[in-house]
Amino acid sequence: xxxxxxxxxxxxxxxxxxxxxxxxxxxxxxxxxxxxxxxxxxxxxxxxxxxxxxxxxxxxxxxxxxxxxxxxxxxxxxxxxxxxxxxxxxxxxxxxxxxxxxxxxxxxxxxxxxxxxxxxxxxxxxxxxxxxxxxxxxxxxxxxxxxxxxxxxxxxxxxxxxxxxxxxxxxxxxxxxxxxxxxxxxxxxxxxxxxxxxxxxxxxxxxxxxxxxxxxxxxxxxxxxxxxxxxxxxxxxxxxxxxxxxxxxxxxxxxxxxxxxxxxxxxxxxxxxxxxxxxxxxxxxxxxxxxxxxxxxxxxxxxxxxxxxxxxxxxxxxxxxxxxxxxxxxxxxxxxxxxxxxxxxxxxxxxxxxxxxx
DNA sequence: TCTGGGGTCCTAGGACCC
DNA sequence: TCTGGGGTCCTAGGACCC
Numbered sequence: 405x406x407x408x409x410x411x412x413x414x415x416x417x418x419x420x421x422x423x424x425x426x427x428x429x430x431x432x433x434x435x436x437x438x439x440x441x442x443x444x445x446x447x448x449x450x451x452x453x454x455x456x457x458x459x460x461x462x463x464x465x466x467x468x469x470x471x472x473x474x475x476x477x478x479x480x481x482x483x484x485x486x487x488x489x490x491x492x493x494x495x496x497x498x499x500x501x502x503x504x505x506x507x508x509x510x511x512x513x514x515x516x517x518x519x520x521x522x523x524x525x526x527x528x529x530x531x532x533x534x535x536x537x538x539x540x541x542x543x544x545x546x547x548x549x550x551x552x553x554x555x556x557x558x559x560x561x562x563x564x565x566x567x568x569x570x571x572x573x574x575x576x577x578x579x580x581x582x583x584x585x586x587x588x589x590x591x592x593x594x595x596x597x598x599x600x601x602x603x604x605x606x607x608x609x610x611x612x613x614x615x616x617x618x619x620x621x622x623x624x625x626x627x628x629x630x631x632x633x634x635x636x637x638x639x640x641x642x643x644x645x646x647x648x649x650x651x652x653x654x655x656x657x658x659x660x661x662x663x664x665x666x667x668x669x670x671x672x673x674x675x676x677x678x679x680x681x682x683x684x685x686x687x688x689x690x691x692x693x694x695x696x697x698x699x700x701x702x703x704x705x706x707x708x709x710x711x712x713x714x715x716x717x718x719x720x721x722x723x724x725x726x727x728x729x730x731x732x733x734x735x736x737x738x739x740x741x742x743x744x745x746x747x748x749x750x751x752x753x754x755x756x757x758x759x760x761x762x
Numbered sequence: 763t764c765t766g767g768g769g770t771c772c773t774a775g776g777a778c779c780c
Numbered sequence: 781t782c783t784g785g786g787g788t789c790c791t792a793g794g795a796c797c798c
Contacts, residue, residue: 448766464763587796623772699765703792705792
């Protein structure tokens with residue numbers, strides 16, 4: 405028996421949930437995003453495979469998607485509650501599989517830790533169980549750590565299974581661009597390319613001191629390991645503890661007056677505070693995010709004198725921070741983030757440099 | 763062509779202390 | 781007059797992920 409990490413990823417999750425409750429949409433290009441109005445400022449959350457065939461994808465502005473979409477395309481509003489419910493069903497189905505440890509990493513994906521001889525068999529039974537319970541399809545990546553399992557899933561899509569380990573890492577990934585690695589985005593891949601590192605193999609062979617010099621002691625080391633496909637292998641089922649909550653809004657019409665800005669800040673700060681209060685967690689810091697028209701983002705924050713559970717104090721802090729905004733510029737987006745104190749005033753989990761919930 | 767909303771973690775630099 | 785080295789805390793911003 406050996407230890408394996410399985411990464412389960414739902415296929416076109418949001419679009420699939422929508423089609424499930426409106427079977428008449430099956431086979432049509434379905435695009436979910438914003439309030440479902442493609443003339444508004446919003447982006448695509450998920451496009452069905454039929455829509456992707458027209459070049460429509462996640463993160464794309466709805467206006468662009470509308471231009472690419474064929475006549476029979478359907479635009480739908482985001483329905484968080486429906487996806488939350490479907491997600492719960494998927495996760496509890498997987499958690500009930502014998503001998504698995506489950507770590508949720510998003511609405512539509514999770515890691516499973518198993519100790520077996522035949523991980524493919526586990527993957528197939530996971531797919532069958534989820535399909536039976538929810539009517540939804542998923543893909544499964546099998547790896548000897550989380551990094552390889554996560555990347556493997558892409559090769560399994562849709563509805564498939566793929567195994568990626570130390571044995572076939574370079575064969576499968578060696579000639580791929582560094583951008584294909586989990587945790588390497590457009591900026592990092594460009595900086596790597598400036599050092600002549602354009603493939604995963606090159607990254608694996610890169611001089612570690614150069615990486616540390618360029619990216620710092622933690623990220624430099626991490627990127628080097630990523631090139632080799634190394635990474636954490638422990639699947640941890642301890643419940644997630646949020647570190648902060650935020651609320652932000654993009655205005656359909658930019659805000660132009662101070663009164664409008666203050667009103668929006670009160671509203672957002674109140675909601676962000678309420679999200680923290682719902683977990684009985686004091687707020688420690690308040691951050692503001694502002695996007696000035698047309699598209700320049702700034703963030704800044706302030707530590708409160710002491711952790712507080714006073715709603716008005718958090719709102720006042722946000723309003724106070726708002727006074728430092730540039731008065732001569734139109735505000736396109738505002739956000740308030742409330743950073744919470746940790747429940748035991750300590751760090752609940754060992755961190756790794758991969759952003760998010762690895 | 764026009765760019766959401768919810769998160770996490772890392773780094774650099776300055777202030778301040780001993 | 782010119783100056784150390786180490787540590788911590790804080791702020792601002794960068795980058796990435798789903």
